[in-house]
Amino acid sequence: MSLGFVSLVGAGPGDPELLTVRATRRLADAELVLNDALVPSELLALAPRAQRFFVGKRAGRHSIDQAGIHQLMIAAARRGKRVVRLKCGDPFVLGRGGEEALALEEAHIPYEVIPGVSSAIAAPALAGIPVTHRGLASGFVVVSGHSDDACAVLDGIAPNSLTVVVLMGIRTRAALATRLLARGWPAATPAAVVYGASYPDHVTWRGELAALATAPAHGDPLPGVIVVGDVVALADRIAYARPDAATAASR
Amino acid sequence: MSLGFVSLVGAGPGDPELLTVRATRRLADAELVLNDALVPSELLALAPRAQRFFVGKRAGRHSIDQAGIHQLMIAAARRGKRVVRLKCGDPFVLGRGGEEALALEEAHIPYEVIPGVSSAIAAPALAGIPVTHRGLASGFVVVSGHSDDACAVLDGIAPNSLTVVVLMGIRTRAALATRLLARGWPAATPAAVVYGASYPDHVTWRGELAALATAPAHGDPLPGVIVVGDVVALADRIAYARPDAATAASR
Numbered sequence: 001m002s003l004g005f006v007s008l009v010g011a012g013p014g015d016p017e018l019l020t021v022r023a024t025r026r027l028a029d030a031e032l033v034l035n036d037a038l039v040p041s042e043l044l045a046l047a048p049r050a051q052r053f054f055v056g057k058r059a060g061r062h063s064i065d066q067a068g069i070h071q072l073m074i075a076a077a078r079r080g081k082r083v084v085r086l087k088c089g090d091p092f093v094l095g096r097g098g099e100e101a102l103a104l105e106e107a108h109i110p111y112e113v114i115p116g117v118s119s120a121i122a123a124p125a126l127a128g129i130p131v132t133h134r135g136l137a138s139g140f141v142v143v144s145g146h147s148d149d150a151c152a153v154l155d156g157i158a159p160n161s162l163t164v165v166v167l168m169g170i171r172t173r174a175a176l177a178t179r180l181l182a183r184g185w186p187a188a189t190p191a192a193v194v195y196g197a198s199y200p201d202h203v204t205w206r207g208e209l210a211a212l213a214t215a216p217a218h219g220d221p222l223p224g225v226i227v228v229g230d231v232v233a234l235a236d237r238i239a240y241a242r243p244d245a246a247t248a249a250s251r
Numbered sequence: 252m253s254l255g256f257v258s259l260v261g262a263g264p265g266d267p268e269l270l271t272v273r274a275t276r277r278l279a280d281a282e283l284v285l286n287d288a289l290v291p292s293e294l295l296a297l298a299p300r301a302q303r304f305f306v307g308k309r310a311g312r313h314s315i316d317q318a319g320i321h322q323l324m325i326a327a328a329r330r331g332k333r334v335v336r337l338k339c340g341d342p343f344v345l346g347r348g349g350e351e352a353l354a355l356e357e358a359h360i361p362y363e364v365i366p367g368v369s370s371a372i373a374a375p376a377l378a379g380i381p382v383t384h385r386g387l388a389s390g391f392v393v394v395s396g397h398s399d400d401a402c403a404v405l406d407g408i409a410p411n412s413l414t415v416v417v418l419m420g421i422r423t424r425a426a427l428a429t430r431l432l433a434r435g436w437p438a439a440t441p442a443a444v445v446y447g448a449s450y451p452d453h454v455t456w457r458g459e460l461a462a463l464a465t466a467p468a469h470g471d472p473l474p475g476v477i478v479v480g481d482v483v484a485l486a487d488r489i490a491y492a493r494p495d496a497a498t499a500a501s502r
Contacts, residue, residue, distance in 0.1 A: 005371070010368075013366075015273075016272065017271065017272045017276070018271050018272070018273060018365075018366065019270055019271065019272055020263070020268060020269050020270065021268045021269070021270055021271075021272060021274075021275060022266075022269060025268070090368075090372050091376070092375070092380075092382055092383065093372060093383055093391075094389075095383075097381060098381035098383075098384040098385075098489065099384070099385065101489045101491065102307065102321070102485075102488055102489065105488055105489060105490065110491075111491050113376055113377070113489075113491060114269075115263075115264075115368045115376045115377065116368065117261075117271060117341075117367065117368055118369065121341050121343065125341070125342070125364055126366065129343075130348060130352070131343055132343065132344055132345050132395075133347075133350070134347065135352065138343075138345075138394060138395050138401060138404065139392060139393055139394030139404055140392070140393055141390060141392040141393075141413065142391055142392075143389060143390030143413075144383075144390060150389060153390055153408070153409065153412040153413050154391065155407075155409075156406075157404070157408060158406075158407055160402065161404040162392065162404050171493075180480065201446040205366030216313050231349075234349060234353070236365075238352045238356060239356065240352065240356070240361075240362050240363050244430050
């Protein structure tokens, strides 16, 4: 039997229209889809021929461990299947996609990586926040907020010199704010938490860094992206998500 | 006459299959496309009905200034046209997309922003380099290298604590290397320059940070993305771009 093929696919922030063309083609042809939590059902519907296997977290616990995901992908490919490993955002941004690529490589399974629209950039954008803007931020930094210490890598960054984007950081947002304030970031630095970017029920909290800890935690089930920096204030003036714009787009 | 509509569209790294589904729809409907340099002709072919207007740099000089781009978009929308402003990568990553959004907002033109696959993440990925990887880098920083000083924002970052990605930095790569080495980054830190990611004629230079200045400059016309950090060494082991993988994908 000939070997199958595994596609490590970035699903983007959630809206099916923010999938890449290649991702939709691979889903259409897929025989097995392994999907994370937070991948909406509309995306899974694009793989009508595929058996689906949920490999994400449920109620905070992994339904299967990382080694188990590797084994599933490898076993299916050895049975000749076309496998799509569908990962939120981009597969190589804080998603253990590198580990999955290495596992496939070591098992001699043919595979590819299909980059996706990263929520680190798209979630702010869809809330009217450009992560870079001339005169405000000439770059940005993306980190995981999975633990209170995870943002220690931000310590050396001069306050307001870069836009800070934190994924998986809703639970630890107070520690993030404390850390940045201690390093000299002004209390009034604009901050935002974008929940459910590109989903119909998206909601954005905006305030000052000093108040970030008080931002409501809509994070379950909606994913949240934290943004800190002067660019956040542009959301006052970049309001294209207004209904008349949406109406004009769908003419 | 009713107002037109402007879509600020991320074109992704160049391969038409890495456009989003929404971007391809907007191109198909477009009556006017304003495109940057580096947008390949295959993408423009997706807008068969549209008048096309090149607004990028030619031989290092802008064919039109930023205010002129704003005026073109606004004038066309006032004539009722569906306009696509097609920008490399993601429109809000170092591309002045925020300025274009503000100009449209101030002119009361309905518009939208369609995030794209950013070359900052996808160019490394397509060269086998995940910008994050457990145990190697829990985050990454993206900056512009348009001038020797532009990377000064990296000064406070602890060596090897984040992956560094520099866009538009081919010309200033020597200054980048000098700066990082002076801040304590080890001379042997792995570095790469990815030229033409997702194009058929892509080529990647890999070496040590100390040798970055000697990386060949293929940067005209191919765009180049610089990556510095331990994750770059993973490209030795993430080799999915090999021909047999590509063949299996196109079965």
